[in-house]
Amino acid sequence: MIKLLASYNKDVNDVVLSNAPKNAKYTSSDVQKEILSILARKVQQSIREEIGTSKFCIMVDEARDVSKKEQMTLVIRFVKKEGLIKERFLDIIHVQDTTALTLKESICASLAGNNLSVQDIRGQGYDGASNMRGEWNGLKALILNECPSAYYIHCMAHKIQLALVAASREVEEVHNFFQHANFIINVVSASPKRNDELLAAQAEEITREIELGELDTGRGANQMSSLQSPGDTRWSSHYKSIKSLKKMFGATVSVLRSVRNDSSASKYSRGDAAGALRFIVTFDFVFILLMMEKIMKTTDVLCQILQKKSIDILNAMNSVSNTKVLLGDLRNDGWEPLLEEVKSFCQKHEIDIPDLNEK
Incomplete structure (x- = not known):
């Protein structure tokens, strides 16, 4: 960035990087953070001007980052x-803990720092x-105490997903x-090597099925992919996980057998692969896999519409x-x-099919 600025301005070029007096190159982390802070303030000022005198809602969530610090995001x-609904990411705030009082004080401080009043809040999510x-x-109650018009609405983004999981x-x-x-997904995706084996087995299976005429060919057809893990609060993640496992069932079984029979692998890896293999090659597992795929294919349409x-x-x-x-x-x-x-x-x-006429 400094090189770019210097290339456009001779005065800047004379005092930065190799030409900097007293080795002041302005590339230290402190300077970088100060530049980022200035840019962030400019963005926040632009958002504040966009809000003008409008009332607003706040949407808040907190999570722990890779450095184990609690970070809270604030969206307005x-x-x-013109009558257009806008959402703007206003701030990310480091909080010492996630108690309601700490979060409320941090939100109020951020709003005040951007010249916004708590009294103008009309919703909280x-x-x-x-x-x-x-x-x-x-947090809902503490905000309501200061602004009775700040009606609370539970974040709807995960409700249907949580209902399906429950x-x-x-x-x-x-x-x-x-x-x-x-x-099974964790065992197969435990290392890049196994993931490569999965992709290779999948490629072989696709080639074989195309040769047998069981798969159509064409632009965008038969794309390579990987297994996906389900998440309780991620839209459609269970459906995507089931769909990927069904699509790569043969490749997954092949990788599990390879790991189970690999004498160079640790006994724990071989044991996990053998255990996963016992689950996956059963009629019960396949039955529920295909049943849930049908059910969640229907519910996924609703998930997509509601978003x-x-x-x-x-x-x-x-x-x-x-x-x-x-x-x-x-x-x-059905x-x-x-x-x-x-x-x-x-x-x-x-896979063995049991006699369904037996008791």
Whole structure:
């Protein structure tokens, strides 16, 4: 950056880098931080001018960074004079702890530093943590004490995902399936070497299926990918995880067998691979894998719709109703097609199919 400035201005070029008097090169971390601070203040001033006299909502979340420090983000949501809704990332604040009082004082200090008043807050949105939504001592309550118009709304971004996760945990077999699936993904993705083996096995499988005419070819078809881990608060992550595991089932089994039989690998790695292999090559695992893929394929459409900024409450409710109808149809008429798909999948991957007529 200094070289670029120097190339445009002779006066700057005469006093920086190798030409700097007394070795003042202006590249120390302190100078860099000061430059970043100046830039940040310019951005904040621009946001403040954009807000003008509008009332606004605050959205807050906190997380621990790689240096183990608690950092709080502050986003402002407001309506411009033209009637457009805008969201602006205003500040990131280091906090000593995540108690409601500490967060509230940090928010007030940041707002005051940007010439914004707590009295102009008309909404506050946080996640469902007790320090945020507590009725008496939560951040919500402390802000409401100062500004009764700052209505609290639970952050909607994760609600349907959390509902799906909670519902799946109510069914013991499904809960165990996700635990086993996560274990399998962790074992296969434990190292770059295994990931390379997974991609190589996937490439071989795709080539073989194209030669047999089981896969279509064309631009963008049969892209290489990797296994994805599910996350309780990430939109559609469970569906993406299931979909990736189904797509790379054969390659995953191949890698697990390779690790299990690798005499150079540690006994712990071989043991993990053998355990993961026992789970994955069972009829029960395949059945729940394909069943949850069908269910979450339906719910994922709703997840995608609810994330659109243009969605309104009527269309949202209509989408919820449609999803419930589709899930009802799957429950009433989906058994036979699902069972046939499971049997076909097991035959393809040489997995034993039990006699379903037995008790």
